[in-house]
Amino acid sequence: MKYDFKAVEAKWQKIWDEEKTFAAKQDFTLPKYYALVEFPYPSGQGLHVGHPRPYTALDIIARKKRLQGYNVLYPMGWDAFGLPTENYAMKNHIHPEIVTEKNIARFKSQLKMLGLSFDWDREVNTTDPDYYKWTQWIFLQLYKKGLAYKKEMNVNWCTGCKVVLANEEVVGGKCERCGSDVVHKVKSQWMLKITAYADRLIDDLKDLDFIERVKTQQINWIGRSHGAEVRFATTAGDDLLIYTTRPDTLFGATYMVMSPEHPFLEKWADKIVNMDEVRAYREEAAHKSDFERTELAKDKTGVKLDGVRAVNPVNGREIPIFISDYVLISYGTGAIMAVPAHDERDWEFAKKFGCEIIEVVKGGNVEEAAFTDCATGVMVNSGFLNGMSVDEAKKAITDWLVEKGIGEAKTNFKLRDWVFSRQRYWGEPIPMVWCDHCGWQPIDESELPLRLPEITDFEPSGDGESPLARHTEWVNTTCPKCGGPAKRETDTMPQWAGSSWYFLRYMDPHNSEALASREALEYWGPVDWYNGGMEHTTLHLLYSRFWNKFLYDIGVVPFSEPYKKRTSHGMILGANGEKMSKSRGNVVNPDDVVRDYGADTMRLYEMFIGDFEKAAPWNPESVKGCRRFLERVWGLSEHVVDGDAYSAALEGAMHRTIKKVTEDIENLKMNTAIAALMTLVNDMYDQKTVTRAEWSVLLTLLNPFAPHITEELWQQSGFEGQIAHARWPEYDEAKCVESTVEIAVQVNGKLRARLTVAADIAKDDAIALAKADPAVANAIEGKTVVKEIYVPGKLVNIAVKG
């Protein structure tokens, strides 16, 4: 019979659907496994060949775990709020809700076509009011704990999307999504206090099984540094507070620098003689874009304050104060002590402005360059610190500062609070109300979900106001506190809101009383294995860890980290090795691949394409090889003979393959697992016959990769039930080794012969046999044997001299 993949795949997809074969069981006594892939944004373009790579990989994990007896949760849903849908809706005059519905239908049918074993009864959709009710509920809890606040501030404004962006969404001065220029704008914004979790977001990474680059990227992004805050007296009266990571160099502080935006400048306006110059500089700095500031990084500019000086607290010396845009108002205290001898930026500035350079750590030549090595230096010119190492001095000076009441140890972070307002329609309404008497008030939880009003004019106004602001009938409401007239918040939440907790909803998706029941959370959580893109490392992944920790702190969730394990897949590139894109004309459509070769071939190829973590180019020719392999498996069914044991010829190969495939799947090495299965099939063809025992094992091992064909062959071969309910085969370690092995014989590391010997041959016998080989004898003749090495089962190496 011919392998009719279309009929086979349609048949089994229908059966799985009708029988709910892959639904997670409600039996909380079974061992559980929660496998998760990032839910997609249902774009208008439909599925891309990149999507199935992680979906198939975790599908294989999920299917294997089921065969191993686990109750598996492998869910899927839709991260459906967002700008592309809104933009498409505007262009085509269709409501975003309808666009979303259409896109989801398309995505869903494409995912089903791939035979992915998702539990479709647990599908979630972030734009469903029953879902975003809980997104809003979490926001209210954040507000009640003081972790959501509204603040007027300088924010990133995308000129393309006409919307405010979080720091995480700005890449190299451009919008992460559309690539447009990002400018600064002062706006009143809802903020989430992610910085309150900065320490824990770093420290708790330690015990997680995340790939290393994810951990380092999050650590870098959070950017923790340890140092001290020190108060410098000034002749203006106010003390100037600074932050430094090098308090040990305090004796070398020869001037100070304030950020041009520092609030003291205006306060000191009557004392600063050259205030005009200061204001002019500030004006200039404000007009520089982020890009310009970076470009000019090398060339320091600044203005010296005339009329105000600071006092170095360690020696009472008066030192000058400058303003310069190399000091950022947003980090630390917005002012620094400058130690030109031991900081490159300060050194450069000092050279340009003729400031004094005092060496306080010996080890370099501070006239030539700043000496920044902390490991080897010894303190000099530093009073009571002289002779100490840098580390000793840091501790000693910090103690001294505390004792004198002029400073203290301090930890700082690069991480900023999360800008949480977006001036767009297609997002969750922020459930807050402004009352002129009572200020910001949360709406009552009983009023959730606060639904998006049905409007037709959802174009952004461009003036920084949300489209919702135009709808006064929705905006005007009453104050939940005093009952007086009030206005709703018209900004919506960012796209990252709904995805910050979706993994929790899957555990109990239809619960109307809570985001999920306690029992479901306790049983299913945390996620055992989460795979997703590296581009989400400092966005979704960080945000969702933050929300989960918050929900843990308020007792809603019983685990403090949402994901035990995190892996990441490489991109699938076009055949020319470039990123797939319409403009490059190298896009491969999964529909075409499935139509021409079938879902099983597509799945197999996606896994066989290469190292899962690395990018790999799509090779249309190579797809055929995977199809050919499945044809060979199909053809093998004609060679099946009775026999409930392995044949002698294949026994070792069977055990080895089971071991290899079992371990490789667990290590995400799907490509070598498939190679092992190919080798086994080749061996089976060499044997001409396959026993039913061997056949059932082959089908089971292949099932997670190619579920349709294996299900069909299982049924045709008369095995009981569905293969989806079969048991994963076991292997016997002892039977994985062969009784005879081929070993290599080297002379001075050079291969001279190969010998077939008993696997358990003694060292002396192996060496004697090796020496008896003519080629080896020839190579060692007349020379002195210095050393003889025997690596069991691998090789003999004879080292000779002369």
Next chain:
RNA sequence: GCCGCUAUGGUGGAAUAGGCAGACACAGGCGACUUAAAAUCGCCAGGUGGAAACACCAUACCGGUUCAAGUCCGGUUAGCGGCACCA
């Protein structure tokens, strides 16, 4: 600038913990079947030289450790990613 990762045939990629480099495929060559082609099956296949046996060279480059290095160490180059005036 700082931190991290990567480099293997014509191609994608294998190679546990230092132990036969190139598994498994793709593309290619030769042969069988066929009127022919496709499909399928069998064989060959890192490079150079040689009819062959065989020899030499070979995991980006240079050096080191070792009986033995793709793997470990030092240096260089190229590419990718992250951070980037964060005091």
